[in-house]
Amino acid sequence: xxxAWLPRVALHAGAVILSLWVVLPIYxxxxxxxxxxxxxxxxxxxxVPQDLSTETMRFFxxxxxxxxxxxxxxxxxxxxxxxxxxxxxxxxYAIARFVFRGANGFRLAVVSTRAxxxxxxxxxxxxxxxxxxxxxxxxGVALAHTALALPFAVLVTSSVFxxxxxxxxxxxxxxxxxxxxxxRKIALPLALPGLAAAAIFVFIISWNEVFxxxxxxxxxxxxxxxxxxxxxxxxxxxxxAGGFFLLAPSLIVIFVIRKYLFNMWGxxxx
Amino acid sequence: xxxVAQRATLGRRLRxxxxxxxxxxxxxxxxxxxxxxxxxxxxxxxxxxxDGVWTVQPFRTMVDDVEFGNALRFTLLLIVFIIxxxxxxxLTMALIVNAKLRARGLFLYIFLLPLAISDxxxxxxxxxxxxxxxxxxxxxxxxxxxxxxxxxIDPTHESKLLFTVVMAEIWRSTALIMIILVAGLQGIPRDYxxxxxxxxxxxxxxxxxxxxxxxKPSIQVALLLRVILAFEVFSTVIAITGxxxxxxxxxxxxxxxxxxxxxxxxxxxxxxxxxxxxxxxxVLGLLRTPKERIAx
Numbered sequence: 001x002x003x004a005w006l007p008r009v010a011l012h013a014g015a016v017i018l019s020l021w022v023v024l025p026i027y028x029x030x031x032x033x034x035x036x037x038x039x040x041x042x043x044x045x046x047x048v049p050q051d052l053s054t055e056t057m058r059f060f061x062x063x064x065x066x067x068x069x070x071x072x073x074x075x076x077x078x079x080x081x082x083x084x085x086x087x088x089x090x091x092x093y094a095i096a097r098f099v100f101r102g103a104n105g106f107r108l109a110v111v112s113t114r115a116x117x118x119x120x121x122x123x124x125x126x127x128x129x130x131x132x133x134x135x136x137x138x139x140g141v142a143l144a145h146t147a148l149a150l151p152f153a154v155l156v157t158s159s160v161f162x163x164x165x166x167x168x169x170x171x172x173x174x175x176x177x178x179x180x181x182x183x184r185k186i187a188l189p190l191a192l193p194g195l196a197a198a199a200i201f202v203f204i205i206s207w208n209e210v211f212x213x214x215x216x217x218x219x220x221x222x223x224x225x226x227x228x229x230x231x232x233x234x235x236x237x238x239x240x241a242g243g244f245f246l247l248a249p250s251l252i253v254i255f256v257i258r259k260y261l262f263n264m265w266g267x268x269x270x
Numbered sequence: 271x272x273x274v275a276q277r278a279t280l281g282r283r284l285r286x287x288x289x290x291x292x293x294x295x296x297x298x299x300x301x302x303x304x305x306x307x308x309x310x311x312x313x314x315x316x317x318x319x320x321d322g323v324w325t326v327q328p329f330r331t332m333v334d335d336v337e338f339g340n341a342l343r344f345t346l347l348l349i350v351f352i353i354x355x356x357x358x359x360x361l362t363m364a365l366i367v368n369a370k371l372r373a374r375g376l377f378l379y380i381f382l383l384p385l386a387i388s389d390x391x392x393x394x395x396x397x398x399x400x401x402x403x404x405x406x407x408x409x410x411x412x413x414x415x416x417x418x419x420x421x422x423i424d425p426t427h428e429s430k431l432l433f434t435v436v437m438a439e440i441w442r443s444t445a446l447i448m449i450i451l452v453a454g455l456q457g458i459p460r461d462y463x464x465x466x467x468x469x470x471x472x473x474x475x476x477x478x479x480x481x482x483x484x485x486k487p488s489i490q491v492a493l494l495l496r497v498i499l500a501f502e503v504f505s506t507v508i509a510i511t512g513x514x515x516x517x518x519x520x521x522x523x524x525x526x527x528x529x530x531x532x533x534x535x536x537x538x539x540x541x542x543x544x545x546x547x548x549x550x551x552x553v554l555g556l557l558r559t560p561k562e563r564i565a566x
Contacts, residue, residue, distance in 0.1 A: 007473065008371075011366055011369055011371060012371065014362060014366055015366045015371065015373075015377045018359070018362070018363055018366070018377075018381065019377060019380045019381070021441070022380055022381060022383055022384060022441070023380060023383070025395045025396065025398075025399055025405075025441065026383065026395065028395075028398060028399065028405040029394070029395045029398050032398055032405075041403070042403075043403035043407075043408065043419065044407075044408040044411055044412065045403070045404070045405055045408040047405075047408060047409065047412070086297075087297045087298055087301050088298055090293075090294035090295070090297065090298075091294055091295040091297070091298035093294060094290075094291040094292075094294035094295050095291075095295075097291075098290070098291035100291040100292070103291070106295055106299070109302070110298070110302075113302060113306055114495065114498065115498055115546055115547060115550050116306065116310065116543060116546070117498070117501060117502045117519070117539075117542055117543060117546055118502065119502060119504075119519050119522050119538070119539045119542050119543075120309070120310055120313045120539040120540065120542065120543045121305065121306065121309045121310070121313075122309075123313055123316065123522065123526055123532055123535045123536050123539050124309040124310075124312035124313045124315075124316055124532075124536065125305075125309050126526065126532065127312070127316070127532055128309070128312065143305060144305070146301070146305070147301070147302070147305035147306055150298060150301055150302065151302075154298055179290075201386070204386045207388075208386070208387075208388030208389075208390075208391075209388075210388065210389070210390045210504075210505050211502070211504055211505070211519065211523060214523065214527065215523065215526050215527060224388065224390050224505075227390065227394075228390055228505055228508065228509075231394075231508065231509060232508070232512045232513070236401075239394055239397065239398070240394070240398050242394065243391055243394030243395050243397075243398065246388060246390060246391040246394070247387055247388075247391040247394075247395065250385075250386035250387045250388070250391070251383060251386075251387075253386050254379075254382055254383055254385055254386050255379075258379055258382065261382060261385070261449065262449070262452070262453060
């Protein structure tokens with residue numbers, strides 16, 4: 001037992017340094033977003049909260065197109081959530097509960113969709129949507145985002161159901177419940193927290209997505225697409241406040257579903 | 271007896287539902303066919319056909335464009351620099367989380383923070399760090415490392431642009447690698463590392479001979495995911511470097527939105543797809559885990 005404290009000190013030091021590396025950029029952009037516009041242009045910058053103000057955020061929110069695109073982003077994410085869970089949850093339940101021919105193949109097919117980048121989906125969809133009459137629309141973007149989020153929804157919901165003992169449902173069925181009633185009264189309530197976590201993550205997948213969103217929209221962009229299209233011509237306060245605004249929901253989401261993250265990713269990758 | 275009879279009725283009732291799993295997966299299959307397989311076929315069609323005639327013209331336009339070489343080189347350079355650094359960092363984070371520190375929950379949460387941050391947001395965050403009158407220069411000046419603001423985002427120096435994008439991308443996506451490695455680490459029985467320790471293996475030998483070999487399947491999954499994501503890098507580059515540098519996905523985006531040429535954009539998309547699939551196959555081939563090892 002030579003110098004048992006040394007590795008522990010090194011571990012803590014490493015942990016603190018890495019934590020600072022993760023947290024400081026988030027702290028700085030938050031600081032910038034909530035300071036006066038003058039402070040945003042100032043150099044050297046304030047490293048501690050000074051000149052606090054909502055001026056910069058208001059400037060961003062009042063910029064042309066921001067509020068509209070924000071609304072669209074929320075609609076798109078909500079639709080994506082509905083579609084992805086609506087279509088994906090039954091499949092997730094199926095691979096968690098049934099042994100059937102082709103189950104592994106199906107699982108593999110779902111996992112392998114990750115290998116196909118969104119880039120290759122959105123370009124032909126832009127052409128197709130014009131024919132379908134849903135170009136430049138909330139629905140069109142949501143349908144593309146669903147393609148992106150669906151494999152994730154299937155795998156996560158399957159891991160949620162796999163975590164609930166099948167015997168509970170069987171017991172309900174021996175006691176006279178139909179399969180549907182057993183699912184509705186037993187499995188679903190137990191799965192609800194996990195499904196909610198999955199829903200939140202699907203929401204953020206859509207909220208974050210910018211490539212498809214900016215290719216599939218022209219005059220009606222989502223918030224990330226709007227920010228991206230004017231980014232290189234816009235003033236610093238717009239950039240910094242916009243960056244913070246795009247970032248903030250993801251921080252909240254990680255906080256809310258932190259308990260489920262390992263179940264989600266731990267099982268998804270296996 | 272009653273229990274047996276009950277089981278039997280239950281069995282009958284379950285058999286009646288034999289087709290059920292197929293009905294349950296049908297919507298997903300249909301959706302993926304319509305919004306995954308079909309667009310992919312369409313994409314190749316766009317890249318190789320013009321009014322029903324086979325052509326390689328979009329590819330010729332793509333390759334002849336001045337930005338093509340830059341985009342391809344920058345994309346590959348990003349992969350070469352990001353992946354090794356990122357894996358060392360992710361493994362360090364995973365080992366820290368796995369060690370029984372009192373504040374491990376807090377550290378884990380902090381390390382996970384970037385998991386849900388978009389590439390665009392990460393790009394903007396790091397542009398606020400790297401911009402000439404930004405936070406990094408402020409910090410460096412306060413500690414006396416520099417006298418005048420250093421120009422990090424310098425369009426005339428590819429290496430500087432590369433450095434800034436690599437920083438942002440590592441910052442953003444290391445959490446994803448870490449979470450996969452932590453899940454893998456938790457599958458390694460503590461006895462193994464403890465046994466190695468009893469026999470005198472130091473930390474580095476434990477990592478080298480016990481942890482890394484047992485972590486190989488997780489590393490493979492993480493690497494696979496990372497390589498594929500690397501070809502999709504796009505808005506981070508635009509947010510930080512503006513038009514200073516470009517990557518393949520950004521070129522696809524520009525051809526589609528600014529030049530309104532879906533054929534060349536589709537050619538880029540096809541190239542990205544082929545590169546992702548080839549590198550995924552490479553990762554699977556290079557890190558193949560022998561069957562007997564999986565069985566353990």
